Amino acid sequence: MSNSISVLTELLQIFPYWRPQMYFKASLTALSHAIEDQILAGSGYPLVIASFQKERFYRQEAQRYRRIAQKTNQVYVLTVPEIDFKNSSELYEKIAFESTDSLVQEWNLIVIAQDYASCLVCQERIGINHNDTYNNVDSAMDNSRRFDGIWTFDRQVSQHAADTLLRRILTYRPELKTKIKQARQEYLPVTILKQREENLKQKEINNSTWDCPDRYPEPFVQRLVSYLQAGQYELLKANRSLASKEHKERLINSVTSAIRRSLDPEEILHLAVQKLGEGLGGCRCLVYRCQETDSTVTIQHEFLSAGITSLKGKTWPLHNNPLFQEVIELRDALMVEDANNDPRIFNKIKSNSDLKSLQNLIIKCSISSWLLVPILYRGRLLGMLELHHCGPNPADWRDEDVALVNAITTQIGVALIQAEAYANLQDLNKQLEALDHTRSNLVAITGHELRTPLSTIQICLESLATEPDMSPELRQVMLNTALQDTERMCKLVQDFLTLSQLESGRVKWHTEPLNLAECVELSLSNVRSRNRNSNLPNIKNLVTSELPLIQVDGEWLVELLAKLLDNACKFTSSKGNVTIEVNSTDSNSLEVTVADTGRGIEPNCLETVFDRFYQEEGALRRSTGGTGLGLAICRQIVQGWGGKIWAESEGKDLGSQFHFTVPIFLKTTPCKTNKKTSSTKTSK
Ligand code: ADP
Numbered sequence: 248m249s250n251s252i253s254v255l256t257e258l259l260q261i262f263p264y265w266r267p268q269m270y271f272k273a274s275l276t277a278l279s280h281a282i283e284d285q286i287l288a289g290s291g292y293p294l295v296i297a298s299f300q301k302e303r304f305y306r307q308e309a310q311r312y313r314r315i316a317q318k319t320n321q322v323y324v325l326t327v328p329e330i331d332f333k334n335s336s337e338l339y340e341k342i343a344f345e346s347t348d349s350l351v352q353e354w355n356l357i358v359i360a361q362d363y364a365s366c367l368v369c370q371e372r373i374g375i376n377h378n379d380t381y382n383n384v385d386s387a388m389d390n391s392r393r394f395d396g397i398w399t400f401d402r403q404v405s406q407h408a409a410d411t412l413l414r415r416i417l418t419y420r421p422e423l424k425t426k427i428k429q430a431r432q433e434y435l436p437v438t439i440l441k442q443r444e445e446n447l448k449q450k451e452i453n454n455s456t457w458d459c460p461d462r463y464p465e466p467f468v469q470r471l472v473s474y475l476q477a478g479q480y481e482l483l484k485a486n487r488s489l490a491s492k493e494h495k496e497r498l499i500n501s502v503t504s505a506i507r508r509s510l511d512p513e514e515i516l517h518l519a520v521q522k523l524g525e526g527l528g529g530c531r532c533l534v535y536r537c538q539e540t541d542s543t544v545t546i547q548h549e550f551l552s553a554g555i556t557s558l559k560g561k562t563w564p565l566h567n568n569p570l571f572q573e574v575i576e577l578r579d580a581l582m583v584e585d586a587n588n589d590p591r592i593f594n595k596i597k598s599n600s601d602l603k604s605l606q607n608l609i610i611k612c613s614i615s616s617w618l619l620v621p622i623l624y625r626g627r628l629l630g631m632l633e634l635h636h637c638g639p640n641p642a643d644w645r646d647e648d649v650a651l652v653n654a655i656t657t658q659i660g661v662a663l664i665q666a667e668a669y670a671n672l673q674d675l676n677k678q679l680e681a682l683d684h685t686r687s688n689l690v691a692i693t694g695h696e697l698r699t700p701l702s703t704i705q706i707c708l709e710s711l712a713t714e715p716d717m718s719p720e721l722r723q724v725m726l727n728t729a730l731q732d733t734e735r736m737c738k739l740v741q742d743f744l745t746l747s748q749l750e751s752g753r754v755k756w757h758t759e760p761l762n763l764a765e766c767v768e769l770s771l772s773n774v775r776s777r778n779r780n781s782n783l784p785n786i787k788n789l790v791t792s793e794l795p796l797i798q799v800d801g802e803w804l805v806e807l808l809a810k811l812l813d814n815a816c817k818f819t820s821s822k823g824n825v826t827i828e829v830n831s832t833d834s835n836s837l838e839v840t841v842a843d844t845g846r847g848i849e850p851n852c853l854e855t856v857f858d859r860f861y862q863e864e865g866a867l868r869r870s871t872g873g874t875g876l877g878l879a880i881c882r883q884i885v886q887g888w889g890g891k892i893w894a895e896s897e898g899k900d901l902g903s904q905f906h907f908t909v910p911i912f913l914k915t916t917p918c919k920t921n922k923k924t925s926s927t928k929t930s931k
Pocket of ligand 1: 814815818843845846847848856861874875876877878879902903
């Protein structure tokens with residue numbers, strides 16, 4: 248039953264010289280109300296036929312039609328039922344047409360009275376593209392719906408439109424045959440049918456021979472409608488700009504709130520590229536971290552629309568890309584509308600292999616328009632955001648699109664800096680934890696190393712003071728013990744001060760040409776005198792005086808050698824051996840080795856033995872005394888002259904070797920004669 252041809256099309260077949268005009272919905276509402284008001288104000292009994300696209304539109308006007316029905320009994324209202332609209336003949340005739348009928352897209356209002364006629368026959372433009380993405384703001388944009396149609400006071404045209412609509416009404420409500428016949432007799436001349444056929448025939452012959460009747464309403468009314476249309480157009484433009492602003496704000500908010508939730512730079516980039524890609528609707532969107540000096544970058548984060556080639560995991564040129572370089576210089580976004588004809592890339596005179604590979608890349612990745620926006624934070628380049636348009640025609644990016652992407656990259660920059668600050672904070676936390684650990688170690692060492700000898704000293708002194716009858720031998724033992732422990736305490740305090748002095752960089756090195764063999768002898772005699780009463784292992788000194796002179800601070804070298812020899816003796820039984828020898832590795836330095844056959848070091852501890860307070864047994868279980876600071880001091884001394892120190896061992900009970908390098912005195916080596924401040928020699 249439903250019709251597929253619109254009333255407008257039928258009318259244009261009869262009047263082919265008529266050109267439909269575009270009307271906004273708001274203009275049609277105003278026109279319809281004006282026509283309806285004319286009926287209400289006029290006299291006589293006009294024929295009124297109105298078709299609405301939806302029942303809800305009819306409802307808004309139902310009250311008017313009830314009033315119109317009081318003026319005439321020839322009122323026909325058509326619409327597609329939604330709630331309770333149905334065929335009926337109460338105050339006026341209601342005609343419920345099918346949802347498949349072309350009337351669903353039409354806005355028709357025909358009035359034929361004795362002294363006037365008016366005809367509004369329009370058809371909505373379906374699926375029109377407003378050429379932007381901001382038009383989905385339903386209610387605000389409803390008035391911008393557009394129709395094509397005819398609006399005229401021409402009686403003939405109005406009669407033909409009425410005729411067409413009456414035919415439609417009959418197909419839905421055949422029982423109205425008599426009433427419609429009456430209407431025809433009263434409002435439509437008998438000639439209308441004949442004329443309709445003639446018109447159609449004539450159109451086939453030559454429609455340009457037709458005279459154009461006075462088809463427009465009077466100029467004043469016409470002018471009013473033009474103003475209305477212009478106002479509507481302005482409103483539409485304002486709405487669009489508002490919608491675009493709102494869209495922009497919504498997109499920035501959604502990107503910002505997504506990326507600010509994360510403190511992981513990779514996640515930030517991933518979220519940003521997804522949100523931006525979805526929001527902007529580009530073909531390909533890339534986000535990557537980079538610095539000005541990077542030659543390439545590997546693409547990790549991208550957004551692709553359907554059918555676009557992925558660049559994930561691919562190496563992307565930066566140094567050889569003139570566009571990237573220009574962005575770095577501009578410190579601003581760069582838009583390339585037609586990448587395939589850009590003179591910076593497709594330059595016949597300047598073409599080289601780098602440009603050729605970039606040209607190939609553009610073709611391979613189908614980039615027709617290219618937008619590069621730097622991610623900056625206070626002028627520092629953190630990364631880049633790229634938008635690629637891959638269609639056959641260049642993209643129509645507008646300034647506001649670029650401003651939008653710029654605003655988003657600012658947010659990405661802030662989020663990345665925030666993540667960076669968080670990572671730094673975590674690093675600091677780790678350092679603090681390490682410091683705390685060191686502090687705990689220090690407390691443990693102090694507790695053990697200071698309290699133990701102090702208690703011993705206290706007991707010895709108390710015994711000496713309270714036991715006057717004590718035998719002279721025992722008195723001597725008490726005194727010796729107190730003295731030994733005092734010495735041990737002094738050593739810890741001394742080592743601690745030495746290390747903090749070395750670590751603070753306050754030591755002034757007094758370097759001079761020295762004979763290594765003499766330094767070794769001196770340190771050996773120090774060790775021997777310190778361990779006068781212990782059974783030392785067998786010490787072999789293989790260092791000869793034929794060696795080249797070395798250029799170091801002698802006092803610190805003797806201190807270093809003494810510490811290594813002390814350790815070697817401490818961790819080797821009296822039956823074992825300690826050897827000291829020198830090798831020449833290169834022309835600039837000598838390598839000194841202090842080796843022993845003692846308890847050895849586990850391979851995984853060869854590096855940590857140089858940490859402050861490292862002791863294999865832990866501070867509280869130590870059998871050999873010591874502070875755990877000796878090797879840390881050794882490393883600081885060697886680093887002071889730019890040398891290296893390291894430990895080797897085959898493992899537990901397989902002995903250890905400690906190696907360090909000393910610089911050879913070269914005739915050209917300048918002698919540093921800086922005097923150390925008196926406080927530098929706390930350990931001597
Ligand atoms: P300490 O005063 O405890 O000896 P050091 O810093 O000199 O402190 O040495 C740290 C740790 O390194 C020692 O406690 C020991 O476990 C290990 N160590 C140092 N030298 C040797 C060595 N020659 N043989 C075996 N272990 C050693």
